[in-house]
Amino acid sequence: MKLLVCDDDISTIDVIQSQLDCSQLGISKILRAYNGQMAMDIFDEEHPKLILCDIDMPVANGIDVLEHVYEADKDVEFSFLTCYEKFEYAKKAIQYGVTSYLTKPFDLEEVKVCIQQMIANARKKQEAGKIASRSQYDSLMSSILRQASDGVLGTSRDIVNAGLRLNGVDFDADSKWRIVFTCSDMTDAIRKTWNKELLVFTASRIHDEALLEYIGSAHTVVNSDDRFLWCFCFIQGLIDDEELKKRCEKLISFCEDHMSLRPVALISDPFSFYEASNVVCDLYDQMRKIRYFSGRIFFQNEQFNYEVKDDIGLNENQILWYLKKRDESGYREYIDSLLNRIECTQENLDQFRKELINIFVTYFRDNGMSSNFIFMNPQIMAADEKATESRMQMANYTDILFSVQQSKLQESIDSEDIIVRAKKYIDENFRENIDRNDVAAVTFVTPNYLSKLFKNNMNMNLREYINQLRIEEAKRLLLSTSMSVSEIASYVGYYNISYFSTVFHKQVGISPYDWRNQKGNGNETE
8 A cells, every 4th residue: 555645745754664564564665755746747657546645735735735635536645744733724624524633843753643543544455346346246246147047148149248248247158157956845844944945045055155165156056935945056167977976065055054956956967157047947857857856966967867756735725725714624624645655755755845835835925824833733843753753644734734723713803893804904905916816815805895894884885995005105215215206106015006096196186206306305395
């Protein structure tokens, strides 16, 4: 880090230079200037990050130097050392955010402290710049890799090259890559109170760290549904199979030990970057055949001769029907028929358990109720631990799930009236594409009866109530975020911006654009 000392009193520069321990401070070079113009010329040539400058000098003064420096580089640490205590000088120094304003005759220790502070500030700025640069890199790479895997970037060499040049990356369409594709069943992780969003975020970072030794999530594309987590980690270069297998073993071990995930890994053949979307499609097709082989590692060029586990065959719609109709005998008969059909190995029973849990979670989510109690209920937890031991233990587990679900359902019906439950569901889901049929399913009444009851109690119909919540949320986002109006419309549940504007104008009296401008300018007129 270079230090420029500028003073028309040469002895001042000599004293400072002789008394500073440059190696200890991390100063690589001390530059000397004897007037303002000389200081500006040296700055333009040497680009020092630290400047200690007098104010009253010939040719150009210290204020001229300050303005010249800050116009070129606002990250420079600048301090004044001067005989002048004029208010206008101090004001200018404050305006530009100089580190210190020292007056002569100076205390050498005070000058050392000033320089140490400038160095500390400069290093903080450098570190912040690295973080910002890294964040920009992560964001750019994540976007490019997702576009490539989805085919948005293109599938021909020339089109992909054009896109890469536009984004300014340091590789081209012919560069060689490999993908490690993992699939993880999240059932147990979420059962052990992992938050899904945190799980997805952590998985992406762990893939980058384990497979690339990169601290971040720039190279991993993550997709998920209610049950499975799919991660595509893009690895540049021709890394050999054994090395990739070792890295995958490390990844699987970490996921098992710390995240309650046991992914299956599929390693692609080497490919040119422009072929990414086709490779991803092939990997997805192959992963469907092996996704239940938790903890295993496969290669894309392998022949998949592995015996696929029994088709468990749980019909989600069938079970949801039994739960909705409260048909216990039908539910038990259906479960028994499945358990009698499959070979009840521990692996098959574990798969059966996970699929059944996800169906129950789906039921409670779709009906506006929390599913956390499934994972916290002591009776269910005790049965869960033994469920994979035998057909009888699994049957007991499925009975307990049904019993607890029915109790929770009855409790919900008994404790809340229809309007309260309807409002609660709408309040939690108004951003989604819901209608009166969805709300009626939660309140266990017919849509027509619900509409009539809601209108009588709320003096508005269901659609008006949903629109009211959406517009209030839109108003909050218009003021508190920089999201565009179309983004806000989509976020609150309107996929037609014209319709959103119409509803907004009807409720507020002006368009969302005008409302944001008025509020942003401090005008309280609605």
